[in-house]
Amino acid sequence: MANTSQSKKRARQNETRFQINKARRSRIRTFLRKVEEAIASGDKDEAAKALQAAQPELMRGVTKGVFHKNTASRKMSRLASRVKSLG
Incomplete structure (x- = not known):
């Protein structure tokens, strides 16, 4: 349990x-699920569009940690x- 004010703030x-x-x-995950579906x-065509939408979201997740x-x-x-590979 946090005791000091600093540790309480860190917990928040x-x-x-x-x-x-x-x-x-x-x-x-929602964007990835749309690609999977x-x-x-x-x-x-739909899969390619969904992949194009998912790529920037994934990379944004990388930059945000x-x-x-x-x-x-x-x-x-x-x-x-x-x-x-889809025909």
């Missing part, structure tokens, strides 16, 4: 940051190859 800041990061992660439906750069790059690469 951590909770606020947690809520912000949670919202960012949820938003990114478009791939599952087999619509290449929600995801590691390599994690986001790996996700984008795998999704792009799956979209490309």
